[in-house]
Amino acid sequence: MTSRRIWLVLAAMLSSTAAGAGDNTDIVRDLAIRVGPVVGSALACRDIARPRIQAVVEKFAVVIRDASANEAERSDLSQVLDRSVNDGRAAVTAGRIDCKVADRQLADLERSIAGPSLSSVLGPSSAAAATSTASVTAGPLPRGITDKEIRFGIAAPFSGSARELGRQMKLGIDTAFNRVNDAGGVDGRMLKLFAADDGYEPSRTGEAMKQLTEKDQVFGIIGNVGTPTAAVAVPYSLERRMLFFGAFTGSNILRNDPPDRYVFNYRASYAEETDAVVRYLVKLRKLQPRQIAVFAQQDSYGDAGFAGVAKAFRALGVNDTAIVRLNYARNTVDVDEAVNHLKIQKPPIKAVVMVATYRAAARFIEKTRDLYPAMIYSNVSFVGSTALADELKLLGPRYANGVIVTQVVPAVAGYSSAVLEYKNALAKYFPGEAPDYVSLEGYVAANVLIQAIKRTGPQLDTEKLIDTLETTRNLDLGLGTQLGFGRSEHQASHKIWGTALDETARYQPLELE
Structure with a gap:
């Protein structure tokens, strides 16, 4: 008809x-x-x-x-x-x-x-x-949207031992927003990012989210940092049917099956990162599973990484009940108990999968490198790659050399279209800021969201934007992998890149398989 x-x-x-x-x-x-x-x-x-x-x-x-x-x-x-x-x-x-x-x-x-x-x-x-x-x-426009702007919020650590993670994530999102705003915005609206500091403490996250929604009147959330904080922020967003997009965490808290309607992830999960590194250690480095331990933050972030390692063990047909877990407390660098626990292991541990933030990870390496000169250290991407490299560089070449970090974005030293675009924009809007894996992730996540806002059109509201996201397929941002969502798939990327520090504390590509 x-x-x-x-x-x-x-x-x-x-x-x-x-x-x-x-x-x-x-x-x-x-x-x-x-x-x-x-x-x-x-x-x-x-x-x-x-x-x-x-x-x-x-x-x-x-x-x-x-x-x-x-x-x-x-x-x-x-x-x-x-x-x-x-x-x-x-x-x-x-x-x-x-x-x-x-x-x-x-x-x-x-x-x-x-x-x-x-x-x-x-x-x-x-x-x-x-x-x-x-x-x-x-009618009245949705909260956070006017004829001239669309407001987004980020709740992250801008103080405390993990503050560099929040700063870099915000920097990447701001870079993407500035770039699109210079081109006239989206349908004539400028994108604006408001920040609230939760210090990477879940006890402060509720107040930070309240500040963003009630005081700053944001339309949606983008780039929140952390797993324990997400345990507070995600329910807050779901109760208000507010978009929660591109958080800096690979935890399954944000990856329910079927997915929560208002929660979308850009990055691969911790389970995928730890699976990649466990397979690398067993298949390429020829280690026995009993020679691999986990150094983990003692909270839901550490739990998520540890569960990923256990799942990888099971996938290899190995009993996961004997995995050694070495703990430390969030927002501290108190790793002595973990070091002492490592010392008593028989047979000796030869590789440690680290589910930590950069300062604690660096301190653990500092205290164990002399005891285990041949130890293989690997980290998930949440560690804060640049900040970790900076910490280890201060300690000396032997502390940095060979330390592995799995990444959910391509190498910042590379020449892919996405990385070159990011580095040019970063230099333009934030001269003096060095390219960083965390800010690159923020930049990429923001660009995925920008593409969806453009496709939704000028009559923007949360439900329309989510419907658009769920029909996004084969999005090519120049990363070397295509991105997309679906009604039963709210994670855009499953790609893992391997990197390892050399003796100058610079990341080099590492083939994981």
């Missing part, structure tokens, strides 16, 4: 019956399923003027309002339309429809609705009829 006939036939059907609200709802739902793809395909075509599309959307918003008996019905119909719009976008992206056809279908629809609005056929109340179309469809 053509776009024009959709409207005319349904209008005739409605005018010939005294339909009740429930009947109207069913008809409008069917209409949304048919009209949404026309709108979506037009939105995916840059040459089609946005005011044309907006006029159709506004008229249909009135139809939805007048067909709905209550707010729940209105929300349901709006979601049906949004999903259908995304189907239309996807059809253009996948090449199932070209922009000439999309333009023709939109023109058909425009001619069909040039006369009296369908809402008048539905019989709006006198009060509703007295309200202008513009005021009804515009």
Whole structure:
């Protein structure tokens, strides 16, 4: 059925019956399923003027309002339309429809609705009829969105022993936001990032999230740092149906099955990082599993990394019950107990998988390197690669040389398109700041989100943005791996890169398999 006939036939059907609200709802739902793809395909075509599309959307918003008996019905119909719009976008992206056809279908629809609005056929109340179309469809903008800006928040450590992680994550996001803002923003809106310091202490995270939502009035959260803090921040966001995007953690707290609707991850998980390094140690370095221990923070971050190692052991057909765990307390460098525990192990440990932050990891290496000159140390990406290298460089070449860090972004010393773009932007907006794995991750995560905001269009709200994210496929940002989400897949990347420090404390590529 053509776009024009959709409207005319349904209008005739409605005018010939005294339909009740429930009947109207069913008809409008069917209409949304048919009209949404026309709108979506037009939105995916840059040459089609946005005011044309907006006029159709506004008229249909009135139809939805007048067909709905209550707010729940209105929300349901709006979601049906949004999903259908995304189907239309996807059809253009996948090449199932070209922009000439999309333009023709939109023109058909425009001619069909040039006369009296369908809402008048539905019989709006006198009060509703007295309200202008513009005021009804515009309504209040979602929190954190104005005609000129979109506000995002980050709760992270900007003080304390992990403060460099928060600073670098924010730096990367700001770099991406500055770059898009210089190009005019997204649909004329500037992206703005607000920060709240939780010191990497979950007891402070609730207040930091409250500051971002109530004082700073942010639209969504991006780049929060940490697993124990995420245990507080994620429920806070879910209760408010607020986007929680691109956190700097690989914990399964953010990776439920099926995924939480409002939580999206860019990075690979700790389970994937530790699996890669355990396989490297066993298959390439020829170690026995009993020769591998775990040095872990004594909280949910350490638990997540330890669980990843245990899972890797099981995948290799090895009993995971005898894995040695060496603990230290969060936000401290008190590693003496862990060192003493290491000393009593028989047979001697030959490799340590470290699930720590940079200062504690450096202190552990400092205290054990002389005792175990041939020890292999590996770290997950959360450690803070640059900060760890700086700490070890101060200790001397023998402390840095050979220390492994798994990464969830390509080498910052490399020449991939994404890395070159990041380094150029960093030099432009933050001259003097050195490229860093954490800020690169923040930059990449922010760019994934920016692409989704662009695809969603000017009528942005949380539900529409999430629907767009869930239909994002094969996104190529120049990383060497394609990114994407789905309704059952809220993690964009599963790629792990291997790196190892040389004696000058510079990272070199390391083949993990």
